[in-house]
Amino acid sequence: MNLDTLIFIISAVVAVFGGTMMIAQRNPVLSVMYLILSLVAQAVLYVQLGALFLGAILIIVYSGAILVLFLFVIMLLNLRGTEDLGHGSQPISRFTKFVLSILFVFELIAVVKTGFIRSESPIGMMTTVAEDFGSVKAVATLLFTKYVYPFELAGILLLAAIVGAVVMTRDSQRGDSLRIGSAPDSQAPDIEQETGGEQ
Amino acid sequence: MTEYLAVLIFIFAGIGIVLFTFLLSRLLRPINPYHEKNINYECAENPIGTSWVKFNNRFYIFALIFVIFDVEVVFLFPWAVVFGQLGLYALVEMVIFIGILFFGIFYAWRKGALKWV
Amino acid sequence: MVEIIIAAGIKVIFVLAAVLTGCAYATYMERKVVGHLQHRIGPSYAGPYGLLQPIADAVKLMFKEDIVPDKVERATFALAPLVSFIPALLTFAVVPFGKDNTVFGYDVKMVLSDLNIGILFVFAITSLGVYGIVLAGWSSGSKYSLMGGIRSSAQMISYEVSYGLSIIGVLLIANTLSLRELVEQQASDSIWFFSNWFIFKQPLGCLLYVTCAIAETNRLPFDLPEAESELVAGYHTEYSSMRFAMFFIGEYANMIAVSAVGATLFCGGWQGPFVNEIPFIGIFWLALKVFVFMFVYIWLRGTLPRFRYDQLMNFGWKVLLPLALLNTMVTGLFVVMGWF
Numbered sequence: 001m002n003l004d005t006l007i008f009i010i011s012a013v014v015a016v017f018g019g020t021m022m023i024a025q026r027n028p029v030l031s032v033m034y035l036i037l038s039l040v041a042q043a044v045l046y047v048q049l050g051a052l053f054l055g056a057i058l059i060i061v062y063s064g065a066i067l068v069l070f071l072f073v074i075m076l077l078n079l080r081g082t083e084d085l086g087h088g089s090q091p092i093s094r095f096t097k098f099v100l101s102i103l104f105v106f107e108l109i110a111v112v113k114t115g116f117i118r119s120e121s122p123i124g125m126m127t128t129v130a131e132d133f134g135s136v137k138a139v140a141t142l143l144f145t146k147y148v149y150p151f152e153l154a155g156i157l158l159l160a161a162i163v164g165a166v167v168m169t170r171d172s173q174r175g176d177s178l179r180i181g182s183a184p185d186s187q188a189p190d191i192e193q194e195t196g197g198e199q
Numbered sequence: 200m201t202e203y204l205a206v207l208i209f210i211f212a213g214i215g216i217v218l219f220t221f222l223l224s225r226l227l228r229p230i231n232p233y234h235e236k237n238i239n240y241e242c243a244e245n246p247i248g249t250s251w252v253k254f255n256n257r258f259y260i261f262a263l264i265f266v267i268f269d270v271e272v273v274f275l276f277p278w279a280v281v282f283g284q285l286g287l288y289a290l291v292e293m294v295i296f297i298g299i300l301f302f303g304i305f306y307a308w309r310k311g312a313l314k315w316v
Numbered sequence: 317m318v319e320i321i322i323a324a325g326i327k328v329i330f331v332l333a334a335v336l337t338g339c340a341y342a343t344y345m346e347r348k349v350v351g352h353l354q355h356r357i358g359p360s361y362a363g364p365y366g367l368l369q370p371i372a373d374a375v376k377l378m379f380k381e382d383i384v385p386d387k388v389e390r391a392t393f394a395l396a397p398l399v400s401f402i403p404a405l406l407t408f409a410v411v412p413f414g415k416d417n418t419v420f421g422y423d424v425k426m427v428l429s430d431l432n433i434g435i436l437f438v439f440a441i442t443s444l445g446v447y448g449i450v451l452a453g454w455s456s457g458s459k460y461s462l463m464g465g466i467r468s469s470a471q472m473i474s475y476e477v478s479y480g481l482s483i484i485g486v487l488l489i490a491n492t493l494s495l496r497e498l499v500e501q502q503a504s505d506s507i508w509f510f511s512n513w514f515i516f517k518q519p520l521g522c523l524l525y526v527t528c529a530i531a532e533t534n535r536l537p538f539d540l541p542e543a544e545s546e547l548v549a550g551y552h553t554e555y556s557s558m559r560f561a562m563f564f565i566g567e568y569a570n571m572i573a574v575s576a577v578g579a580t581l582f583c584g585g586w587q588g589p590f591v592n593e594i595p596f597i598g599i600f601w602l603a604l605k606v607f608v609f610m611f612v613y614i615w616l617r618g619t620l621p622r623f624r625y626d627q628l629m630n631f632g633w634k635v636l637l638p639l640a641l642l643n644t645m646v647t648g649l650f651v652v653m654g655w656f
Contacts, residue, residue: 003204003317029392029454033399036447047203056436057273064443065269068473069262071450075466076259078251080389136433136493140277144289151274151292155299158267162303165263166312169256205324205429206409206437212328213405216336217398217562224378224558237386239458240553246387252459258470261629265473268637269443272480275644276436279487282651290648297641304637313633 015041027081028074051134339568340370353618382557387457397562400448404566406441407573410434414598434495446472453551464550474632475531481640482524485647499585515582520643522582529574537620575609
């Protein structure tokens with residue numbers, strides 16, 4: 001086993017572990033941390049494939065920006081993982097979920113085994129694509145020549161996001177901002193139960 | 200690829216050094232906790248209420264706007280790399296792109312979303 | 317393969333030792349310089365001129381009891397110092413510190429890892445720096461920590477955009493993301509060895525970079541998260557012993573990191589007189605430039621009062637961001653016109 005394969009296996013295991021722990025966590029902040037772990041491992045996988053820019057974007061935009069937003073929401077709502085999530089589902093429902101997920105795992109294995117990825121294709125490094133595939137320069141050349149319209153449209157999409165953010169967080173009557181997650185007193189027992197119930 | 204390997208080694212060495220100092224300090228320091236010592240700091244009084252305080256939702260708006268501008272900055276890095284080849288064409292593209300976003304920040308500004316109270 | 321790992325390992329040890337020593341003596345330098353700015357003499361008991369003070373501090377912190385209050389969330393509380401220290405350290409992986417040399421018959425690149433997306437890597441690492449503070453503030457179970465943490469994170473993300481934009485100007489001129497190539501483009505053989513430094517083409521960019529870097533590292537006059545007079549110590553109020561020390565070292569490592577990146581981007585990195593004649597002198601030039609950046613940092617700390625929080629946010633979004641965008645566009649225009 002060469003080093004490349006070793007790094008691939010470790011990163012893949014870490015990515016899956018992070019993803020699983022993220023779902024299994026009660027504490028939302030820890031959940032975000034596991035998601036970051038998973039994203040960093042995925043970035044390593046991208047870098048191994050030679051898609052440097054994609055790896056960098058994954059860290060900068062997802063880990064560095066979007067998850068900060070997640071954390072802000074968690075903090076504004078004061079979610080500490082101690083909220084009452086209600087009773088678990090019925091035994092029959094649990095059984096169905098269990099069976100379905102096992103079937104799904106088998107389906108995944110079947111898809112992987114039967115030709116979607118050829119068994120002789122190398123793990124980790126891509127060898128069949130162009131030399132500078134995925135490099136910043138290659139991506140940029142395509143982005144700013146061939147795909148310039150989608151790029152400008154992305155600008156308009158981002159503009160819509162800004163407008164949406166500003167409009168949504170404003171109260172139309174007072175012209176003042178709403179207070180998300182505010183409660184009558186600092187104890188805030190109501191809001192905790194409310195937000196807990198939504199999960 | 201070896202360059203990235205060095206980064207990985209560096210990460211593990213860094214984590215190792217932190218854990219080593221923690222371990223060393225654990226062996227050296229006294230451990231003597233008691234209830235009064237373990238109360239959270241609040242100006243030498245018993246803490247009142249929970250540790251949670253109400254936040255202004257502007258923090259959330261700023262985080263949203265930050266996400267959008269972060270995406271913009273990410274687009275600017277590859278743009279700068281090919282700028283020498285594409286020249287004026289790339290400049291016009293980016294002026295349009297930034298112009299659109301600048302309109303957004305101008306809108307947020309006028310609506311008072313950027314005003315901190 | 318093994319050879320490569322050993323070579324990388326040696327470089328890692330060298331860089332780690334340099335950074336940790338640098339952090340230790342950055343605290344000494346800060347206390348000494350601020351002392352003299354305020355007509356005091358600073359630390360002077362431990363060793364000649366107080367030079368052993370950082371070691372004394374380290375030993376003291378080692379022996380302090382680690383108090384973990386009952387109300388903290390233990391997992392995240394323990395994780396936070398690590399998360400804030402590692403990103404601060406990682407920046408040094410890509411900063412080149414000298415001309416490539418031959419040592420014992422081996423060709424040695426004087427950089428830990430010569431990534432061709434170097435600057436993107438730095439930016440990515442910077443964007444992860446916010447988590448240590450958020451985690452610490454959230455898990456401490458203290459009002460001061462929480463307020464400090466959330467203020468600090470909002471401040472860091474607000475200045476991160478301008479931080480990224482201030483770099484773009486240099487990249488427009490250089491057309492590369494590799495720090496090594498950036499340094500090479502600033503070389504000059506003439507007697508005016510600094511004539512090709514990007515600071516002369518990007519004066520506004522450099523000013524913006526320094527401002528945003530100070531805000532990113534939560535230093536005065538932008539040290540709102542730790543505003544002692546209102547928030548005690550902000551996010552690290554509840555930390556003690558080595559955990560506190562990790563935050564402290566992380567902060568100084570961050571300062572040195574942004575100084576080193578700033579020196580590399582704007583002041584030629586390891587370039588200087590005699591770099592071609594004397595091997596390893598590049599390290600000295602880089603250290604000197606980092607020292608100058610650090611001195612400016614500390615000087616500003618000793619001179620300026622703290623901003624108010626609304627002033628800070630307004631300054632970031634309404635002054636720095638438009639200025640940085642303008643700087644990018646004007647630089648682009650200059651490059652297209654061929655004036656650079």
